Amino acid sequence: MLQGIFTPAVKAPPHDKEPAYWFIFNQFRLLVHSDNAKIRLPLISGPAQLDCTLLRSQYLGYLEEGEAIRHCYAGEVSEDTKPLTGMEFLGLRQLFGRIDDDALALAGRAIQIKEWDKTHQFCGQCGSIVEQLEYERAKKCPRCGHTTYPRLAPAVIVRIERPSLTGTEILLARNQRHPAGFFSVLAGFVEPGESLEECIHREVREEVGIEIKDIQYFGSQPWPFPNSLMIAFTAKYASGAIQVEEEEIAEASWYKANALPSVPPRISIARQMIDAFIEENL
Secondary structure, three states: OOEEEEOOOOOOOOOOOOOOEEEEEOOEEEEEOOHOOOOOOEEOHHHHOOOOOOOOEEEEEEEEEEOOEEEEEEEEEEEOOOOOEEEEEEEHHHHOOOOOOHHHHHHHHHHHHHHHHHHEEEEOOOEEEEEOOOEEEOEEEEOOOOEEOOOOEEEEEEEEEEEOOOOOEEEEEEOOOOOOOEEEEEEEOOOOOHHHHHHHHEEEHHHOOOOEEEEEEEEEEEEEEOOOEEEEEEEEEEEEEOOOOOOOEEEEEEEOOOOOOOOOOOOHHHHHHHHHHHHHOO
């Protein structure tokens, strides 16, 4: 279990033999110890200890665990790499509830940096091989000077409420991609030139056809599927009847706190928003 304060950094420390946390990926699956049904991250002196060859690696930063400093690295192996006995490659969603939240958050950071490094080996402007900057999470082309940073896709997520004769209700919807019975709050990606508030109004109008008011900030959460930053808000119903956008939304309705359908796992900010609604209305 990871416990401590994580500090992101770019410049790796001089090589030493102290154990470090390694987040090693085979495509989008993370290498973990899974012996005796327990999930643990590799705490090792280097990838050779796991009998694997890295295609590339990145320094993430360090974790202060009491008196110990644990450095953290991301790495990528080829698709045909086989794990050692007692280890396996698992997708991040498979780790929900099986490793602690801090470890999962670091794994999410690691996979995004790994993917950025993998997909930005060449300059998008002139095609030259780029160089990693020493003190900044960025790559610069030595030929034309073009600089690139890890890509983030900001998305809004909004909890909408309305009063009723029997108590406050929350609007939940089922995306076409989700199984029957699984509902969540509305969400969508921010478009170029759009403020967060403008995006919220547009997404709600597009997906369920209603108008909202009193938008308030709730919180945020990195969401590495694949590289989102979820920015959460609450809002009040203003007007209109639900009319779902059928290409994206399968169904939507108003629910009371004591009669909710199946909702997202606790790791997600969507669930945090729903749990807060329950606490306020039960």
